[in-house]
Amino acid sequence: MARATGKATTAKAKIEQLPWHGIxxxxxxxVSGPEQFLADRSIRQLRDQLVAEDPRLEINDIEADHYAPGQLLTVASPSLFAEPRLIRVSNVEKCTDAFLLETLDYIENPxxxxYxxxxxxxxVRGKKLLDALRGGAGGAIEVICLELKKDTEKLDFAAAEFAAEGRRVSAGALRALVQAFQDDLAELAAACQQLLADGDAQITEATVEKYYAGRVETTAFKxxxxxxxxxxxxxxxxxxHALASGQDPVPIVAAFANKLRTMAKVSGNRASSGELASRFGMAPWQVQKAQRDVSSWSDEGLGNAIDLLATTDAAVKGAERDAVYALERMVSVISRRGDLR
Structure with a gap:
């Protein structure tokens, strides 16, 4: 099971707060927070824990936005054979007044x-209930499911998917996966599980491209x-190939600019990769790659390339008639490490 997301930060909470995988x-x-995929997985994890403890677990689902008065009391009432019960309530942020009142009453004596x-x-809907729970009512705990917005968070998530199964995966494969499925965490997780089920002993970038050739297209960063x-x-x-597949010239130039700016930041800097990563807001692997890249460049060549980037950026935004020629010129000069000959 993956182990990656941010820590809980809810203000004034008196109850124990856990990340999604700590339920x-x-x-x-x-279970709070905007990331529905992590919330769903966390709740499934809880269900599995409870079933392992007692296979007789009775499960009931309630939609808080379509709540029928008395519903919670009915499903929470002791059964004839005293089976444990799991009551899963969705859409609390859209709850009816009846749900709010009855749940506030229920948590006084669960x-x-x-469960x-x-x-x-x-x-803000249901704030009174949230405040009561975070104030300690019902002996509640809170599981926070934050969005994974940064690439580093998504890389950590994907890495943890493989680590949980004891499988080796290369850094290139992780980056390719995140690049291909960066807009949908559920798809990223599904891709990881597919590779775990069908992939080789060690998952490499080639493995990812073999399975997801339609998603891992030629990118500006490649x-x-x-x-x-x-x-x-x-x-x-x-x-x-990138241009033929419909990629716009502007983000291609932006990708080059991103790489060269990072190289310029680390060039000649003797601080550790961890220190530089913290200073510049990057992941350590990004700093290390930039250090390797710039090691074969001269200061003059790097300066020439950065100057040419500005010219190319203007060209692809309309300053020149042939944007493709401007891109090819930029690629040629940068391939020569800034040699303008």
Missing amino acids: RPARVIL ADDT LVLRHGGG VADSAIAGRHGEALILLR
Whole structure:
């Protein structure tokens, strides 16, 4: 099971707050935060824990926005055979007044052998209930499911998916996966699980491209990496493929600018990669890659390339008639590590 997301930061909370993967049984569990995929996985994890403890677990689902008065009391009432109960409540952020009033009353004295999970995606609706829970009512705990916005967070998430199964995965494979599925965490997780089920003993970038060739397309960063490494022919082929597949010239230039700016930041700086990563707001691997890239460049060549980037940026935004020629010129100069000859 993956182990990656941010820490809880809810102000004034008096209850225990846990990340999504740290969920555990409690009489009342508030699952908060905007990331629905992590919330769903966390609640499934709780269900699996409870079933492992007692296979007789009775599960009931309630929609807080379509709540029927008395529904919570009915499903929480002791059964004839005293099976444990899991009550999963969705859409608490859209709850009806009846749900709010009855749940506030319920958490004053939660039923024995009953686990009430309240899923709240955000917003002000239900604030009175949230405040009561965070103030300690019902002996509740809170599980916070934050969005994974940064690439480093998504890389950590994907890495943890493989680590949980004891599988080796290369840094290149992780970056390729995140690049291909960066807009949908559920798709990223599904891709990881597919590779775990069908992939080789060690998952590499080639493995990812084999399975997801339709998603891992030629990107601006691949073009930039090839050119910066001095592989002129390969960089031109990748550039033409990127343009043929519909990629816009402007973000291609932006990718080159991102790479070269990072190289300029680390050039000649003797601080550790961890210190530089903290200073510049990057991941350590990004700093290390930039250090490797710039090691074969001269200061003059780097300066020439950065000057040419500005010219190319203007060209692809309309200053020149032939944006493709401007891009190819930029790739050629950068492949020569800034040599303008």
